[in-house]
Amino acid sequence: MHAVLIATYELGRQPFGLASPAAWLRRAGVEVTCVDLSRDSFRDDLAKADLVAFHLPMHTATRLAIPVIKRIRALNRDVELCCYGLYAPLNATWLRSLGVSHILGGEFEADLVEIAVHGATMAGESERIAGKLPRLEFITPERDGLPGLERYATLQCGSTRKVVGYTESSRGCKHRCRHCPIVPIYNGRFRIVQPEKVLADIRAQVMNGAEHITFGDPDFFNGVRHAMRIVHDLAREFPDLTYDVTIKVEHLLRYAVELERLHDTGCMFITSAVESFDNRILTRLAKGHSRRDIERAVVLCREAGVVLIPTFVAFTPWTTLGAYGELLNEIRRLDLIDHVAPIQLAIRLLVPAGSHLLELGEVRRIVQPFDPVRLIHPWEHADPKVDALAVAIGRIVGRRLTASRREVFAEVRDLAEASGVRSLIPTPVWSKQRVEVPFLNEPWYC
Secondary structure, rough: OEEEEEEOOOOOOOOHHHHHEEEEEEOOOEEEEEEEEOOOOOHHHHOOOEEEEOOOOOOOHHHHHHHHHHHHHHOOOEEEEEOOOOOHOOOOOOOOOOOOOOEOOOOOOHHHHHHHHHHHHHHHHHHHHHHOOOOOOOOOOOOOOOOHHHHOOOOEOOOEEEEEEEEOOOEEEEOOOOOOHHHHHHHOOEEOOOOHEEEEEEEHHOOOOEEEEOOOOOOOOOHHHHHHHHHHHHHHHHHOOOOEEOHHHHHHHOHHHHHOOOHHOOOOEEEEEEEEOHHHHHHHOOOOOOOHHHHHHHHHHHOOOOOOEEEEEEEEEOOOOOHHHHHHHHHOOOOHHHHHHHHOOEEOOOOOOOOOOOOHHHHHHHHOEEOOOOOEEEOOOOHHHHHHHHHHHHHHHHOOOOHHHHHHHHHHHHHHOOOOOOOOOOOOOOOOOEEEEEEOOOOOOO
C-alpha cells in the first residue's frame, strides 16, 4: 500500500498535518510519501499511489488543492482520494463532485489509517468518519521526507534570525467564535496531546536545527495547566530554545499570573485574535472580549515582558469608515504599529460553507450562494466606499511585502484619510523602538 500525503500551504511552516499522519500510516505498514507543494513541485508519478490525501487546514490551502485534485484524478481515475482537516467537511459537497471519496475533519489520523488499509471498502463510511471526534493516543510525528526546517519561514528579531519548528500540544477549542473554522468541526471541544509526545516532537526538531518553536494550538490556554507543564519541561531541557503561542484575549486576562512565567520559559511573543476594537463587531463575532479588555491585555503583556501580536478582521459587513479609522487610531494609540503585520490591515471576513456566521439573519440576508471557485459565500458591503477601501489597502499590502511595517501603516493611514475616513491620529514622528518586535518572515493568509 502506497499513500501520498499532500500539503499545499501551512503558513510557511513544515507541515505538521503531514508529519503526524505519516507516523500513524508507517506504523500500520503503509509506504508514505509526503509532498509540500508550497516548497516542491508536483510530479505526475504521485498519481500512481493507491491513496492520495490532502491536508486542508485553512481556506487558502483548500483553494490551492483544487487544481491538484483535478490533475491527479485526470492522471489516475482509479486512485482513492481523501481530504482531511478543518476545511474538508466544510467543502465536502464540492470535494465529492471532484471525485474525493473520503472526507475527514478533526482527529483524523486513525481514520486515515483505516482508509489506507481498507481502501475502497471505507467509501461508504467516510461521511460517518467526518462527524466523529475520537480521543486519540497520539504518537510522535515523523518528518522524514519533508523539506528541511531551513526551507521554511524563520523568526526575525532585529538582526537575529532563528530556524523555526512547529508543533501542537492541543487541538480544537473550548470557545465558539462565529467566524472561526474550528467551531463547525469541534463545537466547543478540544483534545490534549500527551506531553511526552509534544516534547519528543520538539526534541526531534531541535536535533534538526530548530531554534524556536511555534505552538499551533488554537488557544494555548484552553488547558492552561497542561500548557504550563510543557513549557516548564521544555525550558529545563532546552534553556536557549524560544517559542511563541496563540492565546485569546479573555484568557490573557483570566490567566494573567502565567504571563510572566511564559516570559521566563522563553516565550518571545503571543498571537491573539483581537479582530476589532468595535464592540458591536466583537459581539457579532462572539469573541468574548471587549475593547477595554484588549487594552488591558496589551498592558499585561508589556508588564510581563512578552510581545503581543494582535490579528484582525479589518473588513466585515459591520465595518464603517469610522470603525476602520478607529482600528488605525487604536493601533497607533496602543503603540502597536510595529506589532501588526500589514496583511492584518486588509483582511476581509470570509464566510465559508458551514460557517456559524450564517446563524445571524443579517448575514444570511447579505451573502450570495456558495461560490465553488472561491469556496465562500460572497458578500458586498452596504457602503461601496468600504469595499473600495478594502481593495485599495489590499493592493498596498500586496505590493509592499518588503517594506517596513511603519511605512505600510503610514501609507494605509494616508489612503484611508483620502478615502473619507475622518479624525485619524496624525502619522507619528518615528523614534527608536523600545523593544524589537519578533515576527515570522513569511506573510500569512487564512
